[in-house]
Amino acid sequence: MNALPQQLVNGLLLGSMYGLVAIGYTMVYGIVQLINFAHGEIFMTGAFGALTVYVYILPNGTSMWVALPLMLIGAILVAVLVAVGAERFAYRPLRNAPRLAPLITAIGLSLALQQAVWAWYPDAKSARTFPQISGGPFHIGSVTIQTGDIFLLVAAPISMAVLGYFVMKTRTGRGMQATAQDPDTAKLMGVNTDRIIVIAFALGATFAAVGAVAYGLKYGQIDFRIGFILGLKAFTAAVLGGIGNIYGAMIGGVVLGIAETLATAYISNIPGMGKFGSQSWADVWAFVLLILVLLFRPQGLLGERVADRA
């Protein structure tokens, strides 16, 4: 049986998740040139927000069709609250500091958030199970799609479309573009840049929260460390797609996801490469791809070559 379609779907699903998280990296970077390393942990707190709604707020045995929208709201609320709080109390005071200061702050914040969930969330010291949508998998030809993955397949394109509309068509969205191009001039033209920056953090957190609910549904468990590796992968996806470009984040995510999946499945079939083909090598191949793309397109797949601001 030809496994290629299934492997492509596997990669697409993994990549969509990377993409949803990558949007947060790319938006914040596009506007304040800050790599928000705590973004993976914002994703993680979103997942715990959704779990809280299901386990501690809703009555036992609530149907997933009722619970899912509420869990999504819970996830978004928690993630946005954490992201906006981080912006207000950790990053804003450092807005004019040398670039490395907010970067190190972000790494510190990332560790602090992990440890906070570890210490204070009930039973979060090991993995907690996430509610699942019942119903069997769907078969389309030779491809099997799990029920939990449907959410991701639907949510990722809708989120992208909404974000695209928001950034291109609305007044706030245009304000964001203006701030990204030149914050000082945007300010002079009457754009409230502080507000725009908060909105960028909040939007990024919203997408991370959608990704977090998708993660829970897909893998059935969450723990306090899920944001770390996923955050690094999403950051990689953002760079691959062209950091600062929202469509690039999604495309970078999908390319990265498919590259990892295909590397796992097929590299070992190449004669002499058997040793380098397993999943433990997939990350290596993904980064080889990243390096190759950056060699030929330093601005990333969709990034524009803009003059560096000194």
Added chain:
Amino acid sequence: MRQRSLIAITAALAAGALTLTACGSRSGDKGSSGSSGGTTVTIGVDAPLTGDLSAIGLGIKNSVDLAVNTANKQNYVKGVTFKIEALDDQAQPSSGQQNASKLVADNSVLGAVGPLNSSVAQSMQKVFDDAKLVEVSPANTNPALTQGTNWQKTKARPYKSYFRTATTDAIQGPFAAQYVYNTAKKKKVFVIDDKKTYGAGLAATFTEEFKKLGGQIVGTEHINPDTKDFSAVATEVKNSGAEAVYYGGEYPQSGPLSKQIKATGAKIPVVGGDGMYDPTYIKLAGSDSTGDLATSVGAPVDTLDSAKQFVANYKSAGYKEAYAAYGGYSYDSAWAIIEAVKKVVEDNGGKLPSDARAKVTAAVQNVSFDGVTGKVSFDEFGDATNKQLTVYAVQNGAWKPVQSGTYTG
């Protein structure tokens, strides 16, 4: 140009961070113990008390605590009060080594129980051995720890201070292979491991025996333990036509792996070692895990007559966490150290000698007592002489023993 260099720095940081998935150590809480004057002897405990493997680690800590409290209550060694010092290694070799140094530096420590992970043990053995401090692991199963890296050809014990109450993978892997081939009648197996000392060792010994029996390995794969996405691997398994999957590794990975393999439509059992034998596995793998198999060291603790007392005491002590896979072995490990301390103290006229650590290490080599898991004594390599194993299967959401036995070449 500042932006470009910033990205370079960030990328370097990110790459560094990938390798240091979780660093830093957290000192665990100190165990409780009554004090009745005299000398205080500390038994160190090193296990993952937080993180993925904490369910097993906390069971180890509690069981050692129970052994120590029992000895104190019975006044088992006259003039000596035991206490425990439990440190968290987060299943990281680097944390384990720091913990070992910390225990060595504390003069009241005369022995240590732990760690859980073979890879952690590798980083601790030398630190303990240099200090002549005895270490008894309830759970390490990698043969090289006691028999040297060349254990398949020439056995040579690397460290005189290292002992274990658990059986090795050299027995566990082949035991599983015989069960899968002879009893479960599966002839085609897909072998997966996590590349860690424990998992890779187990997968290698399984593969060797399974091939020898005439079975066919239809595919091999090494997963990345940091991820939870095994969909690509699961699809490979499904397309390989395997009748069973053997996984060398632990439940935080094998749970989701089993779930994702079953989700592809491949209704085949996942078979693993003692690192999979934990209730959390069933929680993570979901309802489709029924029929999955795991081997574990020794006979089932709750069916042994010798273990009834332990199970009852553990319950009445009111520990929050279950004693898990290694509770009985942890109790026996701690008790082996207590027995050794007793012998050393009695030989020295009721006091601890000045070179107590070396004497205790020598005494552990010769202990022999009826423990929770049966007769406890060690062979010339420091391995347990009790080589019993049990196959467990998931039935109705719990591990049920299906076959016990000893492996014979």
